[in-house]
Amino acid sequence: MMIVPIFFTCFLLLSSSHASVQDFCVADFTAPEGPAGYSCKKPATVTVDDFVFSGLGIAGNTTNIIKAAVTPAFAAQFPGVNGLGISLARLDLAVDGVIPFHTHPGASEVLVVVEGTICAGFVASDNTAYLQTLEQGDSMVFPQGLLHFQVNGGDTPALAFVSFSSASPGLQILDFALFKNNLPTALIAQTTFLDVAQIKKLKGVLGGTN
Amino acid sequence: MMIVPIFFTCFLLLSSSHASVQDFCVADFTAPEGPAGYSCKKPATVTVDDFVFSGLGIAGNTTNIIKAAVTPAFAAQFPGVNGLGISLARLDLAVDGVIPFHTHPGASEVLVVVEGTICAGFVASDNTAYLQTLEQGDSMVFPQGLLHFQVNGGDTPALAFVSFSSASPGLQILDFALFKNNLPTALIAQTTFLDVAQIKKLKGVLGGTN
Amino acid sequence: MMIVPIFFTCFLLLSSSHASVQDFCVADFTAPEGPAGYSCKKPATVTVDDFVFSGLGIAGNTTNIIKAAVTPAFAAQFPGVNGLGISLARLDLAVDGVIPFHTHPGASEVLVVVEGTICAGFVASDNTAYLQTLEQGDSMVFPQGLLHFQVNGGDTPALAFVSFSSASPGLQILDFALFKNNLPTALIAQTTFLDVAQIKKLKGVLGGTN
Amino acid sequence: MMIVPIFFTCFLLLSSSHASVQDFCVADFTAPEGPAGYSCKKPATVTVDDFVFSGLGIAGNTTNIIKAAVTPAFAAQFPGVNGLGISLARLDLAVDGVIPFHTHPGASEVLVVVEGTICAGFVASDNTAYLQTLEQGDSMVFPQGLLHFQVNGGDTPALAFVSFSSASPGLQILDFALFKNNLPTALIAQTTFLDVAQIKKLKGVLGGTN
Amino acid sequence: MMIVPIFFTCFLLLSSSHASVQDFCVADFTAPEGPAGYSCKKPATVTVDDFVFSGLGIAGNTTNIIKAAVTPAFAAQFPGVNGLGISLARLDLAVDGVIPFHTHPGASEVLVVVEGTICAGFVASDNTAYLQTLEQGDSMVFPQGLLHFQVNGGDTPALAFVSFSSASPGLQILDFALFKNNLPTALIAQTTFLDVAQIKKLKGVLGGTN
Amino acid sequence: MMIVPIFFTCFLLLSSSHASVQDFCVADFTAPEGPAGYSCKKPATVTVDDFVFSGLGIAGNTTNIIKAAVTPAFAAQFPGVNGLGISLARLDLAVDGVIPFHTHPGASEVLVVVEGTICAGFVASDNTAYLQTLEQGDSMVFPQGLLHFQVNGGDTPALAFVSFSSASPGLQILDFALFKNNLPTALIAQTTFLDVAQIKKLKGVLGGTN
Known part of the structure; x- marks a missing residue:
């Protein structure tokens, strides 16, 4: 009976598009990242664990x-x-x-x-x-x-x-963006209208410098 | 003291861009829908209830x-x-x-x-x-x-x-797409390889015709 | 006559944008794939054959x-x-x-x-x-x-x-997705409402296991 | 036997999302057009003829x-x-x-x-x-x-x-864009380096003025 | 000589796509806005002034x-x-x-x-x-x-x-977002770690209430 | 005083998303280019000079x-x-x-x-x-x-x-596209309706061949 081998032919034809399938693009953190996201892992190395997060x-x-x-x-x-x-x-x-x-x-x-x-x-x-x-x-x-x-x-x-x-x-956490880096206090004051004392207080808590 | 009126000038200037803000586009179900979604409600009629779903x-x-x-x-x-x-x-x-x-x-x-x-x-x-x-x-x-x-x-x-x-x-629920409409049984059989009896049985359960 | 060399200066200027042209991005199957598609072949290696498919x-x-x-x-x-x-x-x-x-x-x-x-x-x-x-x-x-x-x-x-x-x-071919892999028959029955006999029959034809 | 009415309950629930389905957006030429295309016809008025072009x-x-x-x-x-x-x-x-x-x-x-x-x-x-x-x-x-x-x-x-x-x-057909409108001949000459006689000749054929 | 009328036939054919051209979508502020922007003015009413801003x-x-x-x-x-x-x-x-x-x-x-x-x-x-x-x-x-x-x-x-x-x-101007509306002072303090006195001072300048 | 170390815990948690931040994707000209643009430089090598152009x-x-x-x-x-x-x-x-x-x-x-x-x-x-x-x-x-x-x-x-x-x-500069490459003169004439003499003249100026 010829059904299975014949279907196999069909499968070969259709699966020739297999390599181009972009059903998904599981992140490969070892390859370059681009504007649209991480590079994709090779499909053969993808497992269900890539799609599950615990x-x-x-x-x-x-x-x-x-x-x-x-x-x-x-x-x-x-x-x-x-x-x-x-x-x-x-x-x-x-x-x-x-x-x-x-x-x-x-x-x-x-x-x-x-x-x-x-x-x-x-x-x-x-x-x-x-x-x-x-x-x-x-x-x-x-x-x-x-x-x-x-x-x-x-x-x-x-x-x-x-x-x-x-x-x-x-x-982007507002307090961290303003007070947890080396932005000069005077510049923060100028661009937020906050008082210098207030800025210094929060820099003290959050570890900002300058 | 001039601070408040002067700032008010600034506010007017900047808020002149108010009408163009597309921070959001709350659906207006009474206006036409387009390929990108529903038309937007006028900003003045938007309330917090539009952003909350219970x-x-x-x-x-x-x-x-x-x-x-x-x-x-x-x-x-x-x-x-x-x-x-x-x-x-x-x-x-x-x-x-x-x-x-x-x-x-x-x-x-x-x-x-x-x-x-x-x-x-x-x-x-x-x-x-x-x-x-x-x-x-x-x-x-x-x-x-x-x-x-x-x-x-x-x-x-x-x-x-x-x-x-x-x-x-x-x-799109597979069983509903196949068995809950008027697709002819013979056509379903031809395009799914399911047996006619199987198709008729599920059409019976789901209300499909033809 | 100065026209050609002068124009050449212009050409140099304008062509300094050459490397950034993304007129096209012919697939380089040897480089990483990303969410937006394959990496691009170097423009110098692209030929008209890349744009023609017989x-x-x-x-x-x-x-x-x-x-x-x-x-x-x-x-x-x-x-x-x-x-x-x-x-x-x-x-x-x-x-x-x-x-x-x-x-x-x-x-x-x-x-x-x-x-x-x-x-x-x-x-x-x-x-x-x-x-x-x-x-x-x-x-x-x-x-x-x-x-x-x-x-x-x-x-x-x-x-x-x-x-x-x-x-x-x-x-994604429906019959192949259901019957041409190792999805357990009981699970297919549960999630499609198809009869077990029907599932086994099509698995037999298409080569599914379990 | 309860199967059909019970399923009907399920159907009602799921079909409550019916109005939001954007499977397609058949053009309604009588409603406003937007940057993403024409407005959509009401789903109830869509027929297969909308999806077929002869x-x-x-x-x-x-x-x-x-x-x-x-x-x-x-x-x-x-x-x-x-x-x-x-x-x-x-x-x-x-x-x-x-x-x-x-x-x-x-x-x-x-x-x-x-x-x-x-x-x-x-x-x-x-x-x-x-x-x-x-x-x-x-x-x-x-x-x-x-x-x-x-x-x-x-x-x-x-x-x-x-x-x-x-x-x-x-x-945009190049010849029509240049020679089939009212762009002044001198301006075309200046921005294409074509000879005035050439421009006038093609304007004559294509119906351009000025 | 037949050239012009014959070309006219060609023009009619090609220009039958005219209504669908979305070269641009000049905003019609009187029609509904959608997620992709304003509705488009009818092409016949567009002028060069729509593309120029002084x-x-x-x-x-x-x-x-x-x-x-x-x-x-x-x-x-x-x-x-x-x-x-x-x-x-x-x-x-x-x-x-x-x-x-x-x-x-x-x-x-x-x-x-x-x-x-x-x-x-x-x-x-x-x-x-x-x-x-x-x-x-x-x-x-x-x-x-x-x-x-x-x-x-x-x-x-x-x-x-x-x-x-x-x-x-x-x-979105940070100071205006925080201090130029009716966000309660206590809530701002809780979500910014700013001192209440600082918040009240800036609300006073910018016209915030509560 | 526990504030700083406790906050540090929080910082660690939140910064665990650091590697995934795609605030920007500064072009790395040494890595592959894709349809969405150049690959991204490693964030650690990015400096303000990447964001400034003189x-x-x-x-x-x-x-x-x-x-x-x-x-x-x-x-x-x-x-x-x-x-x-x-x-x-x-x-x-x-x-x-x-x-x-x-x-x-x-x-x-x-x-x-x-x-x-x-x-x-x-x-x-x-x-x-x-x-x-x-x-x-x-x-x-x-x-x-x-x-x-x-x-x-x-x-x-x-x-x-x-x-x-x-x-x-x-x-794409029109004159360069037509006259600054090896497009045969007869082909240009056929696809632009320009006179052969005109084409040859501009090829002469721009360096086109054939």
Whole structure:
């Protein structure tokens, strides 16, 4: 009976396009990175482990000054999302925990509250603030590039999962950008209108110099 | 003292760009839709409620044949995500629940398990199947357009949140596409190699005609 | 007369942008691939042969079970289309030939009938089937990621050219994805509602295991 | 037996995402156009005719000065391709027919020869010309925005189908752009280095003024 | 002589694609806006004035607290750039003038100094600050979404033109986002670590409430 | 005091995403180029000099036949713009200087006049010419891929800065594309309708062969 060999011919024909399939582009961290993301691992070396990330099941350590932790599952941690325009992170907020004002330069974000209560907000380009208290199961979207924050709004720990419209959304934390580097204090004062004493105080906390 | 009026001048200048800000494009379901999504609501009518969606906090009804439910928060349900390249859904899987083979024609998906155990998998263009049992906190990515499924892999209900790299990812369920419409049985047989009896049986269950 | 040397100066100036020209990015299969496609050959090594593909002039072998053949001219076969968002394929359908239900995860497709009659169709996300009998010169579009098929609708061989909105559109054939790998039969039954006997029968034909 | 009504519940749930499906965006020529294309027809009014175009089956009229005809199937003629990043055209070249130098500002092009012989070429930014004589079944790619041409290279009529990486690729014919409008002759001379007599001669043929 | 009428036939054929040309999409501010920009004016109503903007020839008024002015030529002011992925602005910096820390959520920026000296800088996601003193003719790029500033670095007025990789880049000024709205002082303190006195002082200057 | 070490924990967590930050992708000219641009330099080797370009402060040499010069700051010259969708150039036009008809295959362009008067224009796909005399401070946009030119419109030298919606916009100069290579004269005549004598004359000036 000829069916199997005949089909095999068909398979050969069709699979000749195999090498060109870009179903996915699992990140190869040893090859060059480009504007669209990491280079792709050879398909033959890809396994299901590349598409699965277990790090979000572990609570971040919130015994720090912000009583909060962000655990990213971006392309750098989760190679299977490379090139697919999506990534994740886990937010842990202890009581009084705060994810301070920050932006993601390359992505919009959606947040889902899994435990507790989170007060979240963002500020639009016209300076309008959009604030909401989110209960378990509520979700909120933070449009790309806008300043936003999340604060534990209850008296129990809060947990949220966030996702991003990029495999490498970036994360710029306002206080770190201003006070955790060597930007001269006078220049910060000139470009933020903050008082020199205030700047020096926060540089002291965060380790900024100059 | 001149500071406030002088700054006001500056504000006027800068805010002259206000009308052009496309920080976001909250869906206006009454205006035309285009290839990039829904038209935008006038900024003056946007409120924080447009950016918040509460429907994912409610368990879907799983007393159905698949013992599972998908609750979408796509642009059609969650107008704030319109144009931002991201959306969400909630998956509820009762014991033995199944989200049968399906694709999202316009998006990649990432899933995070919040409760229970989920066996998930996708098939690549070269017919390789990538399968994994996911525990609470595990995440998995399903690349754009590929057939995939999720099955409750434990003996308690399972809950997951999924996010997509598009505000309107689409959802094509294989069984519905084949057996829940008026595609002639003979044509389905010819294009799937399934037996006519099998096709008729599933059309009977799903309500397909012809 | 000074015209030529003076112009030469101008040429030098303008041609200093030569190295940055990305008129095209002919695929270099020896360098890493990224999410946007293959790396580019050095411009100095590019020839017109990179932009010309002769494989579509040869009829595919249709002496197989589907009595049909697909000959791709994707970036993997046709390096000149790399990065340009377009590619081609040739469809040969003998009498009774069938291109069974399949999707292209990364591209929309347009088909033009060159010889014979083709019955084609796709199913939308709302399960509506769009079917048409296409005569010579007719064209039809199959939107990205949706299940579709082509069947010879006449009693002579049919020939069509198809083009795609991606240099690497991918090709997922439904029967191959389900029955031509090691997906366990019980899992396929659970996620497709097909009978175990039906699954085993098609695995037998297509070479699936488990 | 409860299977059908229970499944119906599931169907209702899933189909609540129906309105958001952007499987396709068939052009509605009566609504506003945007940068991404035409507005979409309401899904309920879409039929299979929107996805099928029959105009490419009819030979263009080549009894003109170029002995050639281009029949477009762009979004303006073929509403189903709107928003899908692909479109088509038919080229008819009588003996000695010429599609003169032109560009597509918004798309790359691939051509397949269906009948006859075509001499085609394009010029890259570094002024290298890539020329090839194409026989039946040969295909060639013309990268986006570059000047290119097609000439009947045999002594029988030639037919080709071309496809584009945009639903609205545009078409700028060099001679028409220069000589078929009201650009002043002196300005054309200054910006092309052509002789005034040459410009006037071609304006005369093509109907340019000034 | 038949040349003109024959060519006219050709013209009719080719110009049948006229309505679909998306060479440009001049903003129609009276029609709905979508995620990709404003709707397009009907081609018949477009004039050269839509593609020309004269507002950047006029110095902005710098007699304000920042001694600086930004004059935008975004799609809202310059309808011809709508949909083209580019826009402009003029920066005037009097002596001691400052464009304080700000971001463009939707675009990268390049700046060219036309008069005077400008000290400019941006901060990357890893908190590294990139600072440079720019003289006349120097240009600098500020990657999308990152905090950056410009300060007059000399003792004469400075003038720069900036361009953006979007027709609607947005502009979020840090001080305005924090202190020029109704964000509660306690919430700002919690999410910025600034002292309450500092916040109240800047709210007083900028007109913030709560 | 525990604040600094505790914060350090937080910093470590957050900075674990450092390697994935794609704030920018400074061109590494030694690694492969892809469809989206050059590979990225390792972040540790990036300095502020990568983001600054000084070449636009120097007047181009206009003692040539076109009495004009174009100085590009594309990704090939200005590595910091790689992947950011923007680039620049400087135009110098001596009295009677001309930038002859050309296109940018991959970008739209905006021009700002800094000194003198420039007569500029472009031709749309429907052959309409849009012309304007631009004074100092005026800006004009040239949509992607369309033929356009700039001519000194006054009796003093003119200077303009132009920016592009791509880091590698390309530049195809009409006369060079036609007359500065080895395209056979007969073929040019056939595809442009220019007289053979005219073609030979311009080939003589520009160095074309055949």
